[in-house]
Amino acid sequence: MKRAVSYWILAVVLVFVLYVVVSVLFFNRDGPAILGMPPMLFWFTVVPLVTPGVLGALYLIDRRVNPQWEEEGYDARG
Amino acid sequence: MPEASVILLIALLAVAVITVGGILIGQSESQNLEGWLVNSRRMGPIFVWFLLGTEIYTAFTFQGLAGYAFAKGSSAFYNVALNDVAYAIGFFILPALWLIGKKFGHVTQSDFLAGRYRSRNLGVFVALASAIIMIAYIDLNIEGLGAVIQVIGHNVFNQTISDLIGFLVLALAVVLGGIRGNAWQSMIKDILMFVAVIAIFIVVPLHYFGSFGHMYQAMLTKIPKFLVIPGASKNQGPLWLITTVAVTGMGQWMWPQWFGIAYTAKSPRTLKLQAVFMPFYQLVKVMMVTVGLAAVIIFAVEKVKGNDVVMLLALKTFPEWFLIIFTVAAVFAAIVPAGPIIMTSASLIAKNVYGAVKQDAKDRTVYALTKWLVFPLTLLAFGLAAAAPALIVVVLLIAYDFISQLFPAVVIGGLFWRRATKQGATAGIIVGWVVSGVLLLTKHDPWFGINAGLVALACNFVVFIGVSLLTPAVSRDYLDDFFATAFPKSRRTAKVAGAVNTESPKA
Numbered sequence: 001m002k003r004a005v006s007y008w009i010l011a012v013v014l015v016f017v018l019y020v021v022v023s024v025l026f027f028n029r030d031g032p033a034i035l036g037m038p039p040m041l042f043w044f045t046v047v048p049l050v051t052p053g054v055l056g057a058l059y060l061i062d063r064r065v066n067p068q069w070e071e072e073g074y075d076a077r078g
Numbered sequence: 079m080p081e082a083s084v085i086l087l088i089a090l091l092a093v094a095v096i097t098v099g100g101i102l103i104g105q106s107e108s109q110n111l112e113g114w115l116v117n118s119r120r121m122g123p124i125f126v127w128f129l130l131g132t133e134i135y136t137a138f139t140f141q142g143l144a145g146y147a148f149a150k151g152s153s154a155f156y157n158v159a160l161n162d163v164a165y166a167i168g169f170f171i172l173p174a175l176w177l178i179g180k181k182f183g184h185v186t187q188s189d190f191l192a193g194r195y196r197s198r199n200l201g202v203f204v205a206l207a208s209a210i211i212m213i214a215y216i217d218l219n220i221e222g223l224g225a226v227i228q229v230i231g232h233n234v235f236n237q238t239i240s241d242l243i244g245f246l247v248l249a250l251a252v253v254l255g256g257i258r259g260n261a262w263q264s265m266i267k268d269i270l271m272f273v274a275v276i277a278i279f280i281v282v283p284l285h286y287f288g289s290f291g292h293m294y295q296a297m298l299t300k301i302p303k304f305l306v307i308p309g310a311s312k313n314q315g316p317l318w319l320i321t322t323v324a325v326t327g328m329g330q331w332m333w334p335q336w337f338g339i340a341y342t343a344k345s346p347r348t349l350k351l352q353a354v355f356m357p358f359y360q361l362v363k364v365m366m367v368t369v370g371l372a373a374v375i376i377f378a379v380e381k382v383k384g385n386d387v388v389m390l391l392a393l394k395t396f397p398e399w400f401l402i403i404f405t406v407a408a409v410f411a412a413i414v415p416a417g418p419i420i421m422t423s424a425s426l427i428a429k430n431v432y433g434a435v436k437q438d439a440k441d442r443t444v445y446a447l448t449k450w451l452v453f454p455l456t457l458l459a460f461g462l463a464a465a466a467p468a469l470i471v472v473v474l475l476i477a478y479d480f481i482s483q484l485f486p487a488v489v490i491g492g493l494f495w496r497r498a499t500k501q502g503a504t505a506g507i508i509v510g511w512v513v514s515g516v517l518l519l520t521k522h523d524p525w526f527g528i529n530a531g532l533v534a535l536a537c538n539f540v541v542f543i544g545v546s547l548l549t550p551a552v553s554r555d556y557l558d559d560f561f562a563t564a565f566p567k568s569r570r571t572a573k574v575a576g577a578v579n580t581e582s583p584k585a
Contacts, residue, residue, distance in 0.1 A: 008170040015166040019159035020323050024316040028152075030302035036291050038298055038305040041368065044155045048360035051162045055169060055354045062169075062350065 004066035011058040018047050018054075085398060086231045089405035093413075096266050096406075097250075131268050131359055134161055134336075137222025137412040139363055140271060145384030147370025148377075150311040151304030154367045156322045162357045163327030169353035171331060173346030174493050174564035181563045186422065187337040187488070188430035194492045194560060195500035196552050198434050203504065204484065205430035208334045209423045209455075214477040215333070216416050216423075216459035221385070223412035229389035230405050242460060253449045263417070267410035272362070274407035277400065278392060279365040282372050285395055293372055301374050317527035325531040328489075329482030335422040420459075424451035476518050479531035483510030486535075486542040493564060495546075496557050502546025510538030 027034075027043040034042040139157075147154035175190060184190045187208065192201025227235050287293035297305060308315040314322075331337060343349050366388070373387045382390060392404045428448040433439055486506050491498025513534035517523055523530035551557075 005170070008166075011169070012163070012166040016163050016323065016327070019162060020320045023155070023159075024307075024319060028306050028316065030305045031298050033294060033298055037294050040152050040155065040305055040307075041294070041297075041364075041371070044158050044367070045361070045364050048158065048162065048357050048364065051165070051357035051360075052354055055166060055357065058166075058169060059350055059354050 004062055007058055007061050007065070011054055014054055015051055018050060019044075023047075083231065083234050085402050085405060086227065086234070088402050089230075089409060092402070092406045093409050096263055096410075099263075131264070131356070134330075134356075135268070135271065135359060135362060135411070136415040137219050137225075137408075139366060140275070140408055140411040141222050141225060141385050141388045142218075143363055143366045144370035144373065144388045145386070147304075147367040148373045148382075148387045149384045150314065151301075151309045151371070151374075152307050153309075153311040153314040153319070154370065155307075156314075156319055156326070158360050158363045158367065159319075159323045160326040160330065161363075162360055163323055164330035165353045165356045167327060168331050168340075169350055171489055171493060172340040172343075172349040172353075175337065176340055176343060176346050176349060177564050178560065179341050182560075185338070185341060186426055186430055187332075187334040187484075188426055190337075190492065191487060191503070192430070192434075194552075195487075195498075195503055196556065197500040200500045200504055201430050202434045204487075204507070205426040208481070208484075209426045209431075211477045211480050212334065212419050212423045213455065213459050213462060216419055216456070217462055219412045219416045219419075220459060223409060225385050226389055226405060226408040226412065229386050229393060230401070238460075253452050263410065263414050267407070267414045270403060270407035271411055274392075274404045275362050275365050277396070277404070278369055278388065281395055282369055282376075282391060286372065286376050296375055297371055300378075301371065304371055304374055313524060313527075315527055318524045318529060321524075321527075321529040321532040325482050325529050325535055326478065328485045328535070329478060329531070332481045332484040332488060334426060335418045338422045338425075339418060420452050420455055421448075423455050424448045427451055427455075476515060479514040479518065479534060480511050482531050482535060483507050483514065483538050486539055490539075491542070491546070493561075496554075496561065497546055497551050498542070499546045499549040499551055501549040502542045502544075505545040506538040506542030509541040510534045513537045 023040065023043050027039040029039055031039070033039070037045070143154055143157055146157070178184065178193070179190065182189075182193050184193060186205070188201040188205035191204050192198055224238075283290045283293040287296055301310075303309045307319055331340075340349060343352075369391065370387060373382075373391060376391070377387070389408065392401060396404060425448045428444050428451055432447060433444050484507060487498070487503035491503055511534070514531055517525055517530035517533060525533050
């Protein structure tokens with residue numbers, strides 16, 4: 001269970017940093033365009049596509065280390 | 079303008095037909111409080127996805143977000159970030175709440191708090207306060223509905239009467255259909271909303287700029303201030319973005335209606351899957367922010383209210399037949415999300431306040447009272463909207479900061495920190511609310527660039543921890559069982575409901 005919690009916290013921090021730290025540090029400017037788009041708009045279009053990847057990876061790890069109710073292995077020690 | 083009346087009438091007729099469909103579908107599955115409110119915890123991933131989507135993507139997304147970008151520029155991106163941070167947080171906490179709710183029979187957030195802290199009074203306190211805060215949230219959707227009908231109808235219908243008709247339909251649908259009926263409406267609403275959002279997102283650049291490339295180029299050259307923060311917003315800088323996303327991300331699952339929707343899921347895994355796929359919904363928000371930024375150029379010489387931007391663009395751009403679809407989507411975006419909010423608000427008062435005061439009340443009586451309360455609560459929201467429409471925005475801002483103050487009690491103390499006590503939780507919540515209220519009402523939001531809600535949450539944390547350490551904790555045996563339900567550490571083979579453990583849980 002501790003491993004599951006650690007991975008979860010890591011994922012939360014990663015999503016948070018991608019959205020508000022990376023955007024502020026690298027994309028908070030009015031040009032030049034990235035792929036034709038304003039930098040901030042470009043980044044906030046990319047991150048919603050990246051986030052399911054981050055949480056999908058967390059889901060796969062969670063399946064392995066943290067079986068849920070009614071799943072095989074739920075009785076595994078956390 | 080007769081065309082406007084015809085468009086509105088056809089759109090409202092379509093809304094009525096879909097609502098009746100929801101009633102018929104939901105009626106057979108809403109025979110008791112658990113079935114009506116949480117669909118007896120039997121909803122699969124697709125329905126839960128739509129239900130969560132409905133609650134999160136409301137009139138604010140459809141109309142308000144474009145309006146916010148129109149007025150404040152890139153500050154609107156905070157709203158894209160907040161939900162994804164919340165999904166990441168929810169990945170772990172919602173399944174844990176579900177497991178505890180399943181074992182102990184919780185159907186509301188107040189049940190959970192009363193159970194965790196073994197305090198009926200804390201449950202009553204939070205239930206009443208949450209029910210009041212949620213009325214402000216219902217008002218938001220009333221405002222959205224009014225804007226749709228006013229803009230499309232060219233003021234043919236009086237706003238208050240239009241709102242009243244829409245919400246009476248909603249109240250009937252909620253009473254008769256319950257959460258299952260609402261899920262069907264949600265599905266229709268979400269599909270229509272997707273169609274409407276994608277249509278306006280594609281048509282606006284092509285119609286007004288010639289292509290997406292030309293639109294983005296026009297933004298870069300004509301409105302550079304709207305593309306950065308603080309930029310057009312003046313006082314919403316990087317620190318504001320970081321702290322606002324932090325506080326609202328933590329606060330999202332504290333809204334009792336979303337808490338309730340988590341209980342509708344068939345299994346914890348359903349909720350984890352939601353967290354993975356829900357971020358795709360955020361692209362809808364990005365589209366609406368883009369439309370709002372484009373509107374800054376389109377309406378450069380016109381005086382337009384932010385909330386009317388989307389409907390005015392639709393009116394100027396779409397043919398009449400599509401305007402009907404657009405209007406139905408907009409009306410549903412306002413009224414469907416209000417369903418679970420009203421239901422949750424009613425159930426908090428009936429179950430957690432009345433049920434606590436009159437402990438011998440039968441389940442049937444509580445269920446009947448919950449359904450009956452839907453009407454007065456809806457009317458109360460109407461009364462507030464009609465009496466103080468200008469104040470509602472202020473009330474809503476305060477409401478969001480207020481609801482976030484439940485985070486330490488629900489998540490930190492509720493799931494992780496055994497030493498947390500009811501006194502600590504109560505004192506922390508009250509301090510958080512007082513600090514939020516003072517900062518917001520004295521116009522100190524942001525406070526030195528920091529979101530006022532986060533300042534209040536910091537005070538809340540300190541008081542929560544300090545008071546908890548000074549007061550007696552809940553008994554260890556009880557907490558062992560409570561926490562072991564969410565975080566099992568011992569071998570067990572039986573199902574949680576009516577569980578027969580092969581070993582005593584030792585957390």
